[in-house]
Amino acid sequence: MTVLLSAIALVITPLATGTAAAATWTGTWAVSPQTGDRQFSNQTLRQIIRTSISGTAIRVQLSNAFGTQPVTFANVHVARRTSESSVDVSTDKVLTFGGQASITVPVGGLAASDEIAMNVAAESDLAVSVHLPSATGRATYHQMSSQSNYVAPGNVSGSANLTGVQEFGNYFFLANLDVVNASATGAVVTFGASIVDGVGSSFIANRRWPNRLATRLNASGRTIDVINQGISGNRLLADGAGQSAGNRFERDVLNQPGVRWVVFADNPINDLTSSNPPPTAHRPPPAS
Numbered sequence: 436m437t438v439l440l441s442a443i444a445l446v447i448t449p450l451a452t453g454t455a456a457a458a459t460w461t462g463t464w465a466v467s468p469q470t471g472d473r474q475f476s477n478q479t480l481r482q483i484i485r486t487s488i489s490g491t492a493i494r495v496q497l498s499n500a501f502g503t504q505p506v507t508f509a510n511v512h513v514a515r516r517t518s519e520s521s522v523d524v525s526t527d528k529v530l531t532f533g534g535q536a537s538i539t540v541p542v543g544g545l546a547a548s549d550e551i552a553m554n555v556a557a558e559s560d561l562a563v564s565v566h567l568p569s570a571t572g573r574a575t576y577h578q579m580s581s582q583s584n585y586v587a588p589g590n591v592s593g594s595a596n597l598t599g600v601q602e603f604g605n606y607f608f609l610a611n612l613d614v615v616n617a618s619a620t621g622a623v624v625t626f627g628a629s630i631v632d633g634v635g636s637s638f639i640a641n642r643r644w645p646n647r648l649a650t651r652l653n654a655s656g657r658t659i660d661v662i663n664q665g666i667s668g669n670r671l672l673a674d675g676a677g678q679s680a681g682n683r684f685e686r687d688v689l690n691q692p693g694v695r696w697v698v699f700a701d702n703p704i705n706d707l708t709s710s711n712p713p714p715t716a717h718r719p720p721p722a723s
Contacts, residue, residue: 460494460613461693462622462662463487463555466606467686469666469677470501471576473607479510479591481520481564481600482584482609485641487649487661489557490614494548495530497565498610499540500686504572506608508565509537510592511548513612516560520585520597527593528553537568545610555614557653558641563609564592577606578676579667581633581643604638613692614660622660622693623648626680627700631665662691670709671702 463486493513499506511530514522530548532538540546555561568590584606587597625631625645633643649661664687668676677683680702688697 459615461488461490461616461619461660462611462691463490463614463660465611465662465664465691466577466580466609467664467666467677467683468498468500468575468610469578471574471578471605471607473574473576474571475567475574475586475607476570477568477589479564479566479587479589479597480584480607480609481522481562481587481592481597482606483516483582484561484563484609484612485582485646486555486557486559486561486612486614487646488614488616488619488653488658490555490616491552492550492615493528493553493555494550494613495563495609496545496547496611496613497538497540497608498575499542499544499608501575502540502542502572505539505541506571506574507537507539507567507569508532508546508608509568510564510566510590512562512564512592513553514562514564516562519583520562520587520600522562522564522595524593524595526553529593550615558649561612563612565608566590566592574607576608577666579632579634580604580606581636581638581640583639611692616658618658619693620657620659621695622662622691623696623698624662624664624688624691624694625698625700626684626688627665627698628669628676628702628705629665629667630701631663632667633663633665634667660693662694664688664691665700668705669702670705672706673709675709676705
């Protein structure tokens, strides 16, 4: 049992500082993309994210990592969320992609918006709204949000209040929200499975342990972003609930803006309890 506990203990590892030193951007929020089934057409997604650090400029990253066809994103807005699906339009910013109001992202692609000035507070709620003007095919998503997000008919990204909304508990296409913060010393990625993702924490309360870590870092006077890259049910050695930790490490850790540290948590628990395939003591790691 002592060996087992050692195998699943938290591991906190500093990454090479050269990566962070060259970075202009630091992530303030992110989720790890997964393969999904839901499809959209001529609808607006309004998704709520919780920042970890503040910033003076922002960009969003939209993912079609597991899509089945190119996806067009249009009329992308970021604003401060007031309550439920409503936003403060006085804070609203319209984002562009290479100076254009829309972008079509190929299968497997990732699009980062242009930089735009926006004062963002630490540990605050922002709404990212995006219009999907045409059929998307199967949407890349993150299964568990612990947050109510919203979809409304038509092109209503700039509206203060949405009507005819449906709520959902996932994130679709939205992968990152990054900030410029001159005081930031880097980001820590929390990387793991359900415990990291927030399973069991209160819904719409931002009480996942990475949220609590962000609160403690901010209270200490440090400007260190916390990027949550947990996937509930994720495994270390085999794909299933998302790509395995080994297969997604480069994208979800090394490629995160400003990353300097990683906390590797609970993935091996799901390998040890899985019967598909069953674990063996001599099983090699996945090929890199």
